[in-house]
Amino acid sequence: GQQVMQIPQYQHVQEGEDFTTYCNSSTTLSNIQWYKQRPGGHPVFLIQLVKSGEVKKQKRLTFQFGEAKKNSSLHITATQTTDVGTYFCAESNFGNEKLTFGTGTRLTIIP
């Protein structure tokens, strides 16, 4: 099956530090989505990237899609306690109607 590598698995940062999680695929993707799951909660959609080299921003969050459409990253600037949770990428290939989720990066904030 499709392999979705997401790194790191865990990240502990001091409040105010930056955070980045990476998603890598062995195949070219049609699109990639990012989700956030708060502790004890359910995944919530953040954004979708479709175009090669696309960059999108949501306040302190910056999402990138690689030029070859095989990797993506989520960068959070100046983390806050509200950023705590697990961030998942979700990928799909051309002709495949399913999403494949990465294993997630769990972010904890040290106040």
Add this chain to the structure above:
Amino acid sequence: DGGITQSPKYLFRKEGQNVTLSCEQNLNHDAMYWYRQDPGQGLRLIYYSQIVNDFQKGDIAEGYSVSREKKESFPLTVTSAQKNPTAFYLCASSIDRSGQYNEQFFGPGTRLTVL
């Protein structure tokens, strides 16, 4: 309020018993999905349905069954054939059949414990 409901939130069953998890949506979405999440792991697709009266196996369908008799409902049965059923089960929906281009909306989940 529009959304996805899953019930119950917590469910306990004895080993060897079948159990059915409920998922209802009033978003008028065509596609619905069931995922399983184990501690510290990502979401793995069990079954999905893109239209009423049709559904497809996901990556880990063995030991599970589903039905899609109504657009708004997609119940999941965890059978006694599932070797390790204790997990957090998430139901999701998306607006149409092109699931990969539409965001998925998730329900609150059901945490199943088999004793």
